[in-house]
Amino acid sequence: MVVLVTGSNGQLGQALQALSERYPFFQFVFCNSKELDITNKVNCKAVFEKYTPDFCINAAAYTAVDKAESEPEKAFEINANGAENIAESCKRHNTILLHISTDFVFDAYYSNNIAYYDKELRLPLKSNLGLTETDVPFPAGIYGLTKLQGEQAVQHTWEKHFILRTSWVYSEFGTNFLKTMLRLASERDTLSVVDDQIGTPTYAIDLAEALLQMILFCTSRNILDDLFGTYHFSNEGNCSWYDFAHEIFKEKDITINLQPIPTTSYPTPAKRPQYSVLDKTKIKKVFDLNIQNWKISLQDCLQKV
Numbered sequence: 001m002v003v004l005v006t007g008s009n010g011q012l013g014q015a016l017q018a019l020s021e022r023y024p025f026f027q028f029v030f031c032n033s034k035e036l037d038i039t040n041k042v043n044c045k046a047v048f049e050k051y052t053p054d055f056c057i058n059a060a061a062y063t064a065v066d067k068a069e070s071e072p073e074k075a076f077e078i079n080a081n082g083a084e085n086i087a088e089s090c091k092r093h094n095t096i097l098l099h100i101s102t103d104f105v106f107d108a109y110y111s112n113n114i115a116y117y118d119k120e121l122r123l124p125l126k127s128n129l130g131l132t133e134t135d136v137p138f139p140a141g142i143y144g145l146t147k148l149q150g151e152q153a154v155q156h157t158w159e160k161h162f163i164l165r166t167s168w169v170y171s172e173f174g175t176n177f178l179k180t181m182l183r184l185a186s187e188r189d190t191l192s193v194v195d196d197q198i199g200t201p202t203y204a205i206d207l208a209e210a211l212l213q214m215i216l217f218c219t220s221r222n223i224l225d226d227l228f229g230t231y232h233f234s235n236e237g238n239c240s241w242y243d244f245a246h247e248i249f250k251e252k253d254i255t256i257n258l259q260p261i262p263t264t265s266y267p268t269p270a271k272r273p274q275y276s277v278l279d280k281t282k283i284k285k286v287f288d289l290n291i292q293n294w295k296i297s298l299q300d301c302l303q304k305v
């Protein structure tokens with residue numbers, strides 16, 4: 001089984017590389033953005049013809065959420081057109097596509113629906129589980145919009161796909177919230193972090209493991225048609241960015257004056273979702289996955305940074 005991974009230098013790409021030794025029965029082909037530029041159709045065609053992959057994990061994306069507001073064409077080219085190019089190549093070679101998307105497709109609708117979340121209990125009101133795959137996406141920013149356009153391009157181009165929406169990805173690799181908090185704590189005595197955006201952190205290694213388990217599951221089934229479609233994945237539980245930072249410093253025994261602040265005190269070019277906890281019921285049931293609580297996975301990651 002050949003598993004092609006795009007965007008292999010990113011957080012998820014590196015997490016997949018780290019796990020690949022545990023899956024010796026897969027032949028992995030890891031391509032960074034130079035080896036496979038997903039916006040280049042000729043390049044996509046050549047790589048797929050060379051390796052004829054059975055599965056493709058599209059971990060390549062434009063992920064600079066704020067910068068996307070000032071360069072929407074680039075975000076669209078990678079997140080929408082790039083996703084379509086990959087889906088077309090998958091179709092040509094009958095390759096099952098696992099495409100990664102984001103909780104940011106939900107921003108506007110739920111951010112405005114204040115009744116959706118109980119701030120005291122820190123629980124969603126509707127189901128206590130979060131946003132489901134059938135909730136209607138309604139992105140507020142360019143990044144979320146281009147990721148939604150990528151989802152739609154995949155859906156329209158090639159039916160043998162899994163779209164995996166995830167949130168708040170962090171790891172020992174690349175740049176992310178966890179690394180930024182540790183760096184800032186080494187430079188400052190006081191730190192203010194937003195406490196009114198609620199979501200769930202996702203350890204990239206857990207996300208990578210879930211994707212590889214999904215592929216394993218597929219290889220053991222003859223008929224998959226009913227399973228293709230959209231799924232949500234993050235770690236279990238929910239928190240604010242302030243809670244996340246608090247847990248990082250607690251686990252690392254870092255003493256710092258950490259202050260909770262509202263989003264209004266930390267304006268950013270792109271609007272963030274106020275509430276983006278993902279409901280994982282579907283993925284757990286279909287693929288028989290066990291998902292760790294975010295605090296446990298954070299401990300795993302902190303042993304490596």
Ligand SMILES: NC(=O)c1ccc[n+]([C@@H]2O[C@H](COP(=O)([O-])OP(=O)(O)OC[C@H]3O[C@@H](n4cnc5c(N)ncnc54)[C@H](OP(=O)(O)O)[C@@H]3O)[C@@H](O)[C@H]2O)c1
Nearest residue numbers: 007009010011012033037038060061063100102166168169
């Ligand atoms: N990070 C998060 O918090 C988060 C949250 C929700 C969903 N997601 C989604 O999860 C997936 C993985 O995210 P991540 O955190 O691993 O992102 P990341 O660390 O930013 O990695 C993205 C990778 O995509 C590559 N890339 C950019 N343009 C490309 C192109 N034209 N062709 C091929 N590769 C290209 C980048 O390569 P270069 O470094 O060479 O540019 C980079 O290695 C993405 O789909 C993202 O939208 C992420």
